[in-house]
Amino acid sequence: MATTKNQSGCWYVEFTVCLIGLLLFPLPSQSSDPDPLQDFCIGDTKSALSVNGFPCKPAANVTSDDFFFDGLSKEGNMSNPFGSSVTSGNVLTFPGLNTLGISMNRVDIGPGGLNPPHSHPRASETGVVINGRILVGFITTGNVFYSKILTPGQMFVIPTGLVHFQMNVGEEKALIFTAFNSHLPGAAVVPTNLFASEPSVPDDVLTKAFQVEKTVIDEIKCKFGA
Numbered sequence: 005m006a007t008t009k010n011q012s013g014c015w016y017v018e019f020t021v022c023l024i025g026l027l028l029f030p031l032p033s034q035s036s037d038p039d040p041l042q043d044f045c046i047g048d049t050k051s052a053l054s055v056n057g058f059p060c061k062p063a064a065n066v067t068s069d070d071f072f073f074d075g076l077s078k079e080g081n082m083s084n085p086f087g088s089s090v091t092s093g094n095v096l097t098f099p100g101l102n103t104l105g106i107s108m109n110r111v112d113i114g115p116g117g118l119n120p121p122h123s124h125p126r127a128s129e130t131g132v133v134i135n136g137r138i139l140v141g142f143i144t145t146g147n148v149f150y151s152k153i154l155t156p157g158q159m160f161v162i163p164t165g166l167v168h169f170q171m172n173v174g175e176e177k178a179l180i181f182t183a184f185n186s187h188l189p190g191a192a193v194v195p196t197n198l199f200a201s202e203p204s205v206p207d208d209v210l211t212k213a214f215q216v217e218k219t220v221i222d223e224i225k226c227k228f229g230a
């Protein structure tokens with residue numbers, strides 16, 4: 005009886021210590037950009053200084069225009085092998101986003117076109133379909149594939165860093181706006197990452213990774229002009 009009491013007492017203490025630990029320490033999995041330390045910090049993208057983000061433009065130089073951006077108003081050029089175009093509204097194109105931990109993209113996809121499998125290393129993504137019918141899919145690190153066909157007004161979410169794509173499965177041009185919890189989410193596009201890097205990934209690595217002959221790898225590299 006005494007032993008049982010003692011054991012459950014131990015369990016209780018350990019549980020309490022663990023709970024306090026959880027409350028005191030931030031979760032290590034925080035993946036979005038850090039919070040800003042001032043009202044705003046319009047990125048001085050031409051600065052020679054290199055920091056984690058961009059230095060702030062002097063406040064006296066800031067104007068209304070620094071907080072507005074019309075770069076997503078025009079359709080992108082879809083005349084490329086993927087038949088799609090991504091226009092970025094990130095800190096590089098819209099320096100007003102600097103340090104705020106958010107950004108948006110415009111994605112235009114022609115009929116049959118594809119925004120090819122890619123991942124954003126620094127952000128989760130959410131998006132809303134404006135026009136068209138779009139197959140949105142992503143694959144988890146455990147190789148489970150989740151997907152759905154979306155129509156205008158419908159939203160999706162891609163958890164941080166997972167490989168995903170959007171394909172136009174309708175008859176019309178498709179338009180999506182996407183949003184990220186990073187001022188510069190980054191994008192690693194799987195096919196070009198692996199087959200069109202500079203310098204190129206050795207054929208031995210790719211033949212082994214994909215379990216195919218060198219001719220197959222060379223054919224794919226050739227498609228990307230590598």
Ligand SMILES: *[C@@H]1O[C@H](CO)[C@@H](O)[C@H](O)[C@H]1NC(C)=O
Pocket residue numbers: 048061062065
């Ligand atoms: C700020 O404005 C001053 C005066 O117009 C100009 O000389 C300077 O280059 C500007 N600095 C930046 C970072 O825009």
Ligand SMILES: *[C@@H]1O[C@H](CO)[C@@H](O)[C@H](O)[C@H]1NC(C)=O
Pocket residue numbers: 081082083084
């Ligand atoms: C679209 O891109 C293609 C291929 O790069 C180019 O030939 C064409 O001129 C571009 N069209 C426009 C309207 O910019």
